[in-house]
Amino acid sequence: MISFDGMTWEADRLSWRGLTFRLEDPARPVPGGDGLVLWKSRALVEQYRAFWAERPAFNPRQVFELGLWKGGSVAFWAEALQPERLVGVDLRGASGSPDFESYLAAHAPRLAVHWAVDQLDQKRLGALADTAFEGPLDLVIDDASHLYGPTRASFEALFPRLRPGGLYVIEDWAWAHWPRFQGPASPFARQIPLTRLVEELVAAVGSGDLLRAISVRRGFVAVERGEWPMPERFTLEAAMSWSTDPPPPQSLRALLKQLVKEISARLRRGRIRA
Numbered sequence: 001m002i003s004f005d006g007m008t009w010e011a012d013r014l015s016w017r018g019l020t021f022r023l024e025d026p027a028r029p030v031p032g033g034d035g036l037v038l039w040k041s042r043a044l045v046e047q048y049r050a051f052w053a054e055r056p057a058f059n060p061r062q063v064f065e066l067g068l069w070k071g072g073s074v075a076f077w078a079e080a081l082q083p084e085r086l087v088g089v090d091l092r093g094a095s096g097s098p099d100f101e102s103y104l105a106a107h108a109p110r111l112a113v114h115w116a117v118d119q120l121d122q123k124r125l126g127a128l129a130d131t132a133f134e135g136p137l138d139l140v141i142d143d144a145s146h147l148y149g150p151t152r153a154s155f156e157a158l159f160p161r162l163r164p165g166g167l168y169v170i171e172d173w174a175w176a177h178w179p180r181f182q183g184p185a186s187p188f189a190r191q192i193p194l195t196r197l198v199e200e201l202v203a204a205v206g207s208g209d210l211l212r213a214i215s216v217r218r219g220f221v222a223v224e225r226g227e228w229p230m231p232e233r234f235t236l237e238a239a240m241s242w243s244t245d246p247p248p249p250q251s252l253r254a255l256l257k258q259l260v261k262e263i264s265a266r267l268r269r270g271r272i273r274a
Contacts, residue, residue, distance in 0.1 A: 002055075002058070003080065004049045009042050014038060016079065017079050019036055019103075020035065020036065021037070021072050022036065022037050022038065022072075023041070024069075024070075035072075035097065036075050036100055039069050039072070039073070039143075040073065044220075047217045047218065047220065051215065051217060058167070060083055060139035061083055061084040061085070062133045062134065062135060062138045063077065063083045063085065063141070064089075064128075064139070064141075064158060065086065065088040065089070065140075066090075066141065066142045067144030067145070068088045068090040068092070068095070069090070069092070070096055070100060071095035071101075071103075072100060073088075073143065074086065074103075074113060077141065078107060078110075078111055083110070083139075085110060085112075086111050087113070087128060087132045088111075088114070089114045089125070091116065091118055091119070091145070092115055092116070094115050112132060119142070119150045119151070120150045120154075122153055122154075122156065122157035125154060126157050129157075130161070135163075135264070136166065137158065137163065138167075139167050140159070140167070140169065141169045142155070142168070142170045146188070146194060147191055148191065148192035148193070151170060152197055155197075156234055156236060164226060165225065166225045167222050168222070169220050169223075170197070170198075170220060170221050170222075172194075173197070173198050173220065173221050174194070175188055175193070176193030176194065176195055177193075177195070201221065201223055201236075203240045204236060205223075207241065208226070208239070210226055210230070210234075211239060
């Protein structure tokens with residue numbers, strides 16, 4: 001069960017499960033490279049607490065995280081979710097945090113991080129999702145660029161690799177509506193708001209059962225994958241246009257490959273007997 005119990009919050013840090021996370025935001029940068037640096041507010045964590053409390057049966061085992069900053073979020077989600085496998089990627093070249101690198105080494109090979117990965121690189125993301133996990137993904141968390149184009153590219157690459165019932169979370173979708181990110185001095189000035197992507201996701205939910213449901217919170221949105229089989233090439237344009245008809249079928253070869261992958265994953269997890 002996903003749990004955030006036992007947290008102790010102070011103005012500049014979170015103490016939890018024997019770990020200390022130093023809290024960072026644009027108004028309070030964390031100096032130096034030491035410590036588990038977490039760019040998440042208490043308000044956002046409380047939104048997650050409420051969200052997961054509504055889904056007590058959701059138990060993500062295979063988790064892909066995009067956007068790690070200095071690595072503290074990997075430790076945060078590893079503690080909260082207790083997954084069998086968590087793989088993270090970031091555009092940065094390294095964490096710059098000795099404390100995080102020590103945490104990562106102590107929890108290998110359950111946790112793995114790949115630096116210098118652009119979330120626009122759909123081929124790289126797809127290859128990691130296909131080779132670094134045992135079976136389909138249960139959960140994807142995108143806390144990377146927060147830009148429309150890269151965020152959508154990652155979604156189109158990784159959402160098809162979720163199992164039915166799996167969740168795809170996009171953080172900070174509402175930045176265009178927050179005063180501190182408005183105006184010509186904002187790092188997001190002249191960028192397409194992520195609100196457009198949320199609107200497209202809502203349209204896709206209404207068009208069939210590739211995207212089954214969307215939950216919108218101030219700090220994130222979560223999209224649930226439906227039961228329809230994925231086409232060989234998934235795009236949001238197509239997902240928004242299928243209406244009540246199932247998507248075009250995959251080739252027999254692709255379907256057999258997907259079936260073998262699913263059976264192999266369940267055998268490894270002990271969910272079915274050989």
